[in-house]
Amino acid sequence: MVLPLSKIALAVQAAKAVKRMLPDSFYEEMRKYVETTVQSAIGKMNLVTQDKFEEQNKQLIQLREKIEALEESAAKPQQQTKNKT
Numbered sequence: 001m002v003l004p005l006s007k008i009a010l011a012v013q014a015a016k017a018v019k020r021m022l023p024d025s026f027y028e029e030m031r032k033y034v035e036t037t038v039q040s041a042i043g044k045m046n047l048v049t050q051d052k053f054e055e056q057n058k059q060l061i062q063l064r065e066k067i068e069a070l071e072e073s074a075a076k077p078q079q080q081t082k083n084k085t
Helices: 005-021 024-044 050-084
Strands: none
């Protein structure tokens, strides 16, 4: 779900207003808690680096090319057999 920019700006303003009402120590504790929770969630995700993604994508392209070549070479004898009958 993507919020329109106006709603995001409103949420940011509300967060700033709440922050001003709370003691700094509470804000800092909440910031650390949220940061730890987000980092934990990200750590549980099955993510790869951009380099690893690009490497895997390159390998996938190479495999597709090999499969296409094999399909073409397999189709040639079938064509020759059909032409003889």
